[in-house]
Amino acid sequence: MERDTNFVLGVFDDEDVLLHAVEEVRASGVKIHEVYSPYPVHGLEHVLGYKRSRLPIAAFLFGMLGTSLALTMQFYMMRFDWPMIIGGKDYAAFPDFIPVTFEMTVLLAAFGMVGVFMISSNLKPWAQPRIFDVRSTDDKHIMAIDIANNSAMDLAKIEEILKSSGASEVNKKSFE
Amino acid sequence: MAHDAQHYNLDQKFEFKASTKKSIMTVLVIGAILLGIGIVMAIFGGHHEEGAEAGAHAFHWYERLYANLWINNVYFTGIAIVGVFFFAIQYAAQAGWSAPIVRVMLSFGNWLPYAAVLMIATFFLANHDLFHWTHSYLFDKASPEYDKIIDGKGAFFYWPMAKGTFPVFYIARMVLFFGFWVFFFNKLKKLSYAEDSLGGSTSWYKIRSTSAYFIIFFAVSSSISAWDWVMSIDTHWFSTLFGWYVFSSWFVAGLSAMTLLTIFLKGQGYLEMVNENHIHDLGKFVFGFTIFWTYLWFSQFLLIYYANIPEESVYFIERLSSDVYGPFIFVNIGMNFVLPFLVLMTRDAKRHGVFLKLVCTLIIAGHWVDFFLMVQPGTLGHNGGVGFMEIGMFLVYGSAVALVVLGGLAKGNLIPKNHPMLEESYHHHI
Numbered sequence: 201m202e203r204d205t206n207f208v209l210g211v212f213d214d215e216d217v218l219l220h221a222v223e224e225v226r227a228s229g230v231k232i233h234e235v236y237s238p239y240p241v242h243g244l245e246h247v248l249g250y251k252r253s254r255l256p257i258a259a260f261l262f263g264m265l266g267t268s269l270a271l272t273m274q275f276y277m278m279r280f281d282w283p284m285i286i287g288g289k290d291y292a293a294f295p296d297f298i299p300v301t302f303e304m305t306v307l308l309a310a311f312g313m314v315g316v317f318m319i320s321s322n323l324k325p326w327a328q329p330r331i332f333d334v335r336s337t338d339d340k341h342i343m344a345i346d347i348a349n350n351s352a353m354d355l356a357k358i359e360e361i362l363k364s365s366g367a368s369e370v371n372k373k374s375f376e
Numbered sequence: 377m378a379h380d381a382q383h384y385n386l387d388q389k390f391e392f393k394a395s396t397k398k399s400i401m402t403v404l405v406i407g408a409i410l411l412g413i414g415i416v417m418a419i420f421g422g423h424h425e426e427g428a429e430a431g432a433h434a435f436h437w438y439e440r441l442y443a444n445l446w447i448n449n450v451y452f453t454g455i456a457i458v459g460v461f462f463f464a465i466q467y468a469a470q471a472g473w474s475a476p477i478v479r480v481m482l483s484f485g486n487w488l489p490y491a492a493v494l495m496i497a498t499f500f501l502a503n504h505d506l507f508h509w510t511h512s513y514l515f516d517k518a519s520p521e522y523d524k525i526i527d528g529k530g531a532f533f534y535w536p537m538a539k540g541t542f543p544v545f546y547i548a549r550m551v552l553f554f555g556f557w558v559f560f561f562n563k564l565k566k567l568s569y570a571e572d573s574l575g576g577s578t579s580w581y582k583i584r585s586t587s588a589y590f591i592i593f594f595a596v597s598s599s600i601s602a603w604d605w606v607m608s609i610d611t612h613w614f615s616t617l618f619g620w621y622v623f624s625s626w627f628v629a630g631l632s633a634m635t636l637l638t639i640f641l642k643g644q645g646y647l648e649m650v651n652e653n654h655i656h657d658l659g660k661f662v663f664g665f666t667i668f669w670t671y672l673w674f675s676q677f678l679l680i681y682y683a684n685i686p687e688e689s690v691y692f693i694e695r696l697s698s699d700v701y702g703p704f705i706f707v708n709i710g711m712n713f714v715l716p717f718l719v720l721m722t723r724d725a726k727r728h729g730v731f732l733k734l735v736c737t738l739i740i741a742g743h744w745v746d747f748f749l750m751v752q753p754g755t756l757g758h759n760g761g762v763g764f765m766e767i768g769m770f771l772v773y774g775s776a777v778a779l780v781v782l783g784g785l786a787k788g789n790l791i792p793k794n795h796p797m798l799e800e801s802y803h804h805h806i
Contacts, residue, residue, distance in 0.1 A: 252723075260721070287682060295681050298674065 203348045206374050207233065208358055209332055210343040210367035215241045218341045221365035222247045225343070228361050230353060233346040236336035255313060255320075262312025263305045270304035271297060332373055343367070384648050386793035390641065392786040400775045400782075407771025414765025415441060435759045442502035443755045444765055448773035449498055450605050451629070451747045453491040454622070455777070458630025459484025460561045461594050464587035467580070472800035473657055476649045476791045480638050482568060484630065485561035486784030487777050492554035495605075499550070506755050509533055509611045512540030526611050533608070549604055553597045560590040568792055575794040598623045606747075609754040613691045615676050622750075624669040628712070629743040631662050632736035637781070639729045639736075646790055652727040653804050659726030662736065663716065669743075670713040694753050700761045701753050704745055711742030744770055 210225075212218040218241065225232060226249065235244060278284070279292040289296065318324050336342040345358060359370045418437035463481040466474045474481075504510050513519040514526045530539035533546040563586055571579035599619025607618045615621070635658040641647050642655075680688045695701045716735045725731040745762075752760035792798070 256723070287684060295678055298678065 203346060204375070206347045207332065207372065208345045208347060208355070208362070209369075209371045209373055210345070210362035210365075211333065211335070211369040211371065212341040212343065212366065213339075213368050214366075215341065217366040218343070219243060219247055221343065221362075221367065224365040225345075225361055230345060230358055230361060231349050233344040233349065236332055236342040236344065238337055238339060238341075241341070255317060258316040259309045259313045262316075263309035265312070266305040266308030267301055269308070270301040274300060330375055333371070344373075384791075386649075386789070386791050386798075388646055388648075388790050389788070390646055390782070390786045390790050392782050396782070397779070400778050403771055404775035404779075407768045407775060409768070410764045411768030411772060414763055414768055417764060435756075436505075439502075439505045440756055440759065440765060441769075442498065442505050443752055443760065444769040445494070445498045446502065446506055446605075446755075447744070447747050447751045447766075448769055449491065449495045450751070451626075451744055452487060452773050452777050453495060454626030455630045455633050456484045456487035456491055457557055457594070457598070458626050459634060460488075460557065460564065460590070461598075461627075462630065462634065463564060464560075464590045464594075467584045467587040468591055470584070470797075472797035473654060473804040475795045475797045475801040476647060477634075477638055477654060477658075478792060478795070479568065479785070479788070479790060480641065480647075481634050482561070482565060483637075483781050483785040484633065485557075485565070487780050488554065488558050488561055490776075490780060492558065495554070496547075496550060499547075507608060507611075508754075509608060510543065515540035529611070546604060549600060553601050556593055556597070560586065560593070564590070569788045571792055571794050572789055577796045579794070580796050598626075606750050609751060610691060612687065615680075615688075615691070617672060617676055621669075621672045621676055624665065624672050625743050625746050628662065628665040628669050629740055631658070631665055632739040634658065635662055635732055636736045636740070639733055641790070643729070649791060649798075649802060653806050654801070655729065655732065656723070656727045656806055657804075659720060659732050662732070662739065663720040663726065666713060666716045666720070666739065670709075670717075673709075673713075673746075695749060698753065698758065700758055701749060704749055704762070708742065708745050708749060711738055711745060740774075 210221065212221060215237070218235070218237070222232065222235065222244070226247075232248065235241075235248065237244070274297045275292055278297075283291045285291070286293070286296075322329065332344050333340065333342045343362070345362075347355060347358075350358060362370050415437065418440055421437075459481050463478055463485075465471075466478055466481070499506075508514075509526055509529070511521075513521045514523040515530050516522055527539065531545070533539075533543040534541060535545040537544050564583060567579050567583045567586065571583075602619040602622035606622055607614060635655075638647065638650060638658060639655065642650055677692065680692060683689075695705055716739055719731055719735050720726055725735075748762065748766065795801075
């Protein structure tokens with residue numbers, strides 16, 4: 201069976217039930233593909249066992265890029281390209297460069313972080329997100345389980361686990 | 377839901393052990409010895425008295441002693457009042473996370489009465505040796521030393537008396553500020569400890585309103601005290617953000633002191649309720665206000681540097697082009713911005729005591745350098761510098777503050793056990 205095509209969906213009405221269900225389902229050995237919820241559920245990423253985001257590293261690197269670009273740009277412009285004496289200062293008056301450097305650092309860190317976030321969480325403009333259940337944008341939490349990923353376990357067993365952990369419905373969903 | 381915070385021993389008291397006292401006393405004695413060596417060297421050194429030949433007033437060794445007293449008076453007063461201020465902020469902002477450590481913050485206020493006495497005594501002792509504006513000839517139109525600019529500012533020190541006599545307004549402000557600070561500290565302390573036996577939320581509401589009044593008073597008094605105690609040394613010069621600059625220096629040093637004390641108490645087995653989430657928040661405050669201080673320092677510097685108006689830029693020329701103070705400008709930036717910024721940037725560094733201990737110690741020493749650079753160039757000129765006297769005096773003051781603060785902390789429960797938000801703080805998770 202191909203991965204990422206056939207899913208079992210557990211539909212949950214309540215976030216507390218969901219949080220305990222995630223723990224139970226994972227404890228029983230079922231691998232969860234993803235949980236979709238209409239709003240951020242506090243502690244969900246913790247029970248799902250997600251590692252801390254590495255986004256700060258991207259932010260730091262993009263920030264450094266901004267710092268070095270800004271300094272290079274200003275030194276090149278003010279010292280080599282078009283030297284001008286401003287306020288009786290040296291051509292390359294370092295303190296004058298700090299505000300622009302700061303702004304460029306913040307700008308590139310912010311843009312870089314947004315870009316990396318969009319790409320890594322599949323929100324890029326050309327992405328076609330899959331809708332598991334439209335109610336996950338309204339009032340239901342949807343737990344998606346990839347059947348191919350859990351081939352060691354019987355399908356009926358997975359559905360049984362979902363039901364016993366508090367799912368109000370158990371559905372199936374297939375993608376082309 | 378059960379009250380999980382009750383699992384902890386909330387009646388714990390800090391026991392000021394003889395061994396802790398002894399190690400603080402050792403530091404104090406080492407400081408006193410260094411101070412003594414510094415004084416002896418200053419008396420018999422005598423090489424710096426070229427001023428006498430040039431016809432200017434001769435430099436005396438005790439001027440350096442007074443300048444050192446003044447640096448530490450201002451610096452440790454700041455750390456003490458910031459403890460009370462940060463406590464008040466917790467209540468005014470209705471913060472829950474900090475509930476178990478509010479008394480650690482408040483305990484720094486115990487130094488305030490001592491600071492008041494020392495500050496006023498030092499002012500009368502040092503007088504002309506620290507503050508140029510105390511010379512009466514500056515205000516005498518017949519005198520060759522008559523100074524029109526200082527005469528224009530004279531009323532700020534001497535009103536309602538004649539300029540050049542007794543600085544009534546200046547002394548009144550000093551007494552008023554210390555008076556109200558000590559008053560608010562005592563009131564907050566009383567209310568906070570009364571909560572232990574009263575329970576309920578009435579104490580919390582009373583502390584909140586008292587805190588709000590204190591914050592309003594502190595907003596004004598912190599700025600004015602910075603002009604009075606620090607900016608008036610360079611009497612001709614002024615900077616409009618100086619009050620904020622001094623406040624930010626006090627604030628980040630105070631936050632570092634609170635963080636260090638919290639980590640110290642945790643290391644001794646107290647404050648079981650406090651975990652790395654609370655430490656993380658303190659670390660974030662230290663990190664954030666380090667950048668805030670840098671922002672103000674640089675804002676002051678850049679505008680003066682860029683505009684280059686002589687009466688403004690003299691402040692930085694006096695420091696940057698001096699052999700004595702020039703290097704310390706960069707030491708100041710390195711200790712108070714570059715190193716804390718790089719070390720505390722990651723999440724882990726803010727959650728683990730080792731890094732925080734390192735950075736907080738660095739910041740406490742670093743902001744002493746900041747005040748050293750504010751006070752000494754204007755009072756001692758090229759006769760200043762960091763020597764035995766400076767290090768000794770800093771150690772003496774630091775350990776005296778530690779003795780007073782820990783002694784005050786040992787008097788009551790460490791954790792406000794009836795704080796209405798203790799439960800919230802227990803569940804604090806970031």
